Amino acid sequence: MFSKILKIINSALIFVFFVYLADNLYGTITYQPLINLNIIIFPFLKSYFLSGIFGAIVEVTSKENIVFNKESIFRNANHYWILLLLFSICPFAIYFISFITIGIFEIMPFNIAYAMFSLIIYYLLSNLMIRDKYLKPLNISNRKFKLSSRNTVVIAFLYLLNIFCENIIINSYISSPMLLNIMRFCSIYLQLIMFSYFTALILDHYPEIAAHNESQKELFLVNPINGGIISGFAFKFSGLPPASVFAIFKAITPKHYKIREFNRLYWRKRYFRKNKLVAITCFTSNAFEAYAIAKGFKDAGSKVVMGGPHISCLPDEALEYCDSVVIGDCESVWPDIIQDYENDSLKQKYFKPISEEDHHKVNAALLDLSPQDIAGYLETTRGCKFQCDFCSVPYLSNAAIYKRPIADVIALLNKAKTQYKHLGFIDTNLFNNPQYAKELFAEMKKLNITWRMQCTIDIAKDDEALRLAKESGCTSMLFGYEIIAGSKEKEKKGKYSMADKYIEFTKKIQKLDIKVKAQFIFGFENDTLRNIFDIWKFSLAIMPEYSSTSLLTPLPGSKFYNKVSSENRITNLNWRRYSLSYMVFKHNNLKSSTVTRLFPLIYSFINLTASSGGLIISFLTIFSVTIITISIKLYFILLNIK
Numbered sequence: 001m002f003s004k005i006l007k008i009i010n011s012a013l014i015f016v017f018f019v020y021l022a023d024n025l026y027g028t029i030t031y032q033p034l035i036n037l038n039i040i041i042f043p044f045l046k047s048y049f050l051s052g053i054f055g056a057i058v059e060v061t062s063k064e065n066i067v068f069n070k071e072s073i074f075r076n077a078n079h080y081w082i083l084l085l086l087f088s089i090c091p092f093a094i095y096f097i098s099f100i101t102i103g104i105f106e107i108m109p110f111n112i113a114y115a116m117f118s119l120i121i122y123y124l125l126s127n128l129m130i131r132d133k134y135l136k137p138l139n140i141s142n143r144k145f146k147l148s149s150r151n152t153v154v155i156a157f158l159y160l161l162n163i164f165c166e167n168i169i170i171n172s173y174i175s176s177p178m179l180l181n182i183m184r185f186c187s188i189y190l191q192l193i194m195f196s197y198f199t200a201l202i203l204d205h206y207p208e209i210a211a212h213n214e215s216q217k218e219l220f221l222v223n224p225i226n227g228g229i230i231s232g233f234a235f236k237f238s239g240l241p242p243a244s245v246f247a248i249f250k251a252i253t254p255k256h257y258k259i260r261e262f263n264r265l266y267w268r269k270r271y272f273r274k275n276k277l278v279a280i281t282c283f284t285s286n287a288f289e290a291y292a293i294a295k296g297f298k299d300a301g302s303k304v305v306m307g308g309p310h311i312s313c314l315p316d317e318a319l320e321y322c323d324s325v326v327i328g329d330c331e332s333v334w335p336d337i338i339q340d341y342e343n344d345s346l347k348q349k350y351f352k353p354i355s356e357e358d359h360h361k362v363n364a365a366l367l368d369l370s371p372q373d374i375a376g377y378l379e380t381t382r383g384c385k386f387q388c389d390f391c392s393v394p395y396l397s398n399a400a401i402y403k404r405p406i407a408d409v410i411a412l413l414n415k416a417k418t419q420y421k422h423l424g425f426i427d428t429n430l431f432n433n434p435q436y437a438k439e440l441f442a443e444m445k446k447l448n449i450t451w452r453m454q455c456t457i458d459i460a461k462d463d464e465a466l467r468l469a470k471e472s473g474c475t476s477m478l479f480g481y482e483i484i485a486g487s488k489e490k491e492k493k494g495k496y497s498m499a500d501k502y503i504e505f506t507k508k509i510q511k512l513d514i515k516v517k518a519q520f521i522f523g524f525e526n527d528t529l530r531n532i533f534d535i536w537k538f539s540l541a542i543m544p545e546y547s548s549t550s551l552l553t554p555l556p557g558s559k560f561y562n563k564v565s566s567e568n569r570i571t572n573l574n575w576r577r578y579s580l581s582y583m584v585f586k587h588n589n590l591k592s593s594t595v596t597r598l599f600p601l602i603y604s605f606i607n608l609t610a611s612s613g614g615l616i617i618s619f620l621t622i623f624s625v626t627i628i629t630i631s632i633k634l635y636f637i638l639l640n641i642k
């Protein structure tokens with residue numbers, strides 16, 4: 001049990017750290033004068049955060065919840081902070097009376113006295129939370145709490161250790177600030193372990209609570225981590241919306257399912273559950289992570305359905321790890337999957353072309369979602385009018401283009417704008433249909449929002465479309481230029497045939513004060529190392545706000561993948577290497593290993609020196625390094641003068 005509790009607390013470490021910071025600040029500010037305003041404010045703040053963490057611990061231990069997240073912590077904090085504050089006031093009141101009557105401060109400082117009360121506080125608090133969350137709603141009667149001698153020893157040990165830490169805190173205020181900080185953190189950590197231990201022991205008396213929570217009809221939506229733990233961590237704090245497809249699932253899944261979202265989380269074994277329906281989406285570069293999660297859930301006794309670009313292209317590969325796969329769009333087959341899941345008759349493959357009726361149902365259901373969910377899934381068209389050979393979009397959309405009715409888009413935008421003033425569309429090409437785009441922009445003029453999109457640069461050929469985009473609040477456009485004017489790829493026609501006009505088109509858009517973001521690809525069949533310099537010169541000429549270069553990657557589903565695999569030129573089938581920054585095929589003119597090694601340099605060189613955003617970052621970096629170097633030198637000069 002102890003190691004289980006440690007795992008739970010460790011997964012909430014970042015939140016524990018926030019409490020430690022608040023506690024540290026409180027201790028530092030209030031040490032000198034015993035009574036000042038901080039003595040009032042900080043206990044409120046600390047009670048608020050701690051009660052949130054305590055509530056979340058109860059939910060995770062009882063298997064009602066799986067991960068610690070902001071939502072559960074704030075929900076619990078809002079509900080229980082007064083309770084914790086009242087519990088904290090009692091020892092304070094007793095202490096205050098003793099302070100006035102017998103001058104207890106001389107004998108025992110408050111933090112030691114509070115630590116002595118902590119045992120009873122955490123036991124009562126845990127009891128009350130469990131009663132409030134489960135016993136009352138599930139109509140379970142109270143049971144007598146029994147403590148084995150082993151558990152008594154563990155709790156007594158934790159209790160004494162905490163008092164010991166508090167003692168060191170008091171004695172190291174002046175002598176050792178470092179020790180003081182370490183002990184403060186240890187003390188908070190120990191208090192949480194104590195609380196969790198009580199919670200686990202109390203919940204052990206009510207096995208029906210965990211059984212009830214495990215038997216809930218739940219849908220787990222998983223978008224695996226992509227690009228390692230650092231990118232997962234960055235995503236957590238980026239404020240970016242979750243995988244857009246989650247919004248569709250949330251809209252069309254029957255309401256009696258509780259939905260849990262796992263967005264680019266560093267995956268832990270304890271997240272696996274039995275008897276759940278699990279839907280996992282993935283690209284090629286995070287397919288390995290997706291398969292590992294799928295297998296874990298399947299082994300635990302859940303049903304796993306996989307979908308997304310990679311799975312749609314290689315369904316048989318995915319079926320080795322999951323129960324069912326969705327090939328193509330999920331809207332048309334999700335109701336069937338739910339029904340088959342409930343009848344325990346899931347099929348291996350689901351594929352059904354999406355109909356107008358499916359779209360109508362989804363559009364209506366999407367409006368019931370929160371503004372946040374809608375803002376993460378603003379899609380006007382699906383598919384693309386071009387057929388670039390390296391891209392899997394034409395294959396995935398079956399070369400068809402769906403247009404969401406403009407009235408539906410406007411309704412969704414209206415709801416999203418109640419919370420967001422700047423919105424972004426997820427379309428791969430919002431300018432698929434010029435007439436549709438212009439009608440949409442004209443309607444959007446009434447909304448008074450700003451927005452951004454990704455589309456093809458042929459929008460610059462249409463003055464009216466550009467004007468309407470600007471007037472409706474468009475602030476930035478992302479273009480996949482991929483090639484530059486002199487590239488031999490131009491011969492392939494399609495989007496590439498506009499390459500000679502790229503500079504002219506870009507300037508026209510920038511003149512309207514619409515920012516341009518540029519994407520390039522290096523490593524086309526005829527490219528040589530010289531092309532890096534050509535891309536750089538081109539980027540410098542158009543000076544986009546942001547410039548990103550990828551390595552040509554044969555993504556499953558693309559014509560290029562079919563070509564190089566039929567020619568036996570794929571050199572690496574590790575899907576993690578398909579993140580657009582590794583050369584995974586045998587190139588005619590370039591050595592794959594050299595290009596892969598050089599790529600981080602190529603990427604940084606082009607972005608940091610040939611885009612306005614990159615130049616600002618470069619300037620700020622050079623400026624900061626110069627200031628720091630001068631400061632250090634001055635410091636040593638002054639030391640020598642002394």
Ligand code: SF4
Binds near residue numbers: 385392394456480
């Ligand atoms: S224009 Fe973009 S979305 Fe369309 S096929 Fe080409 S790369 Fe894919």
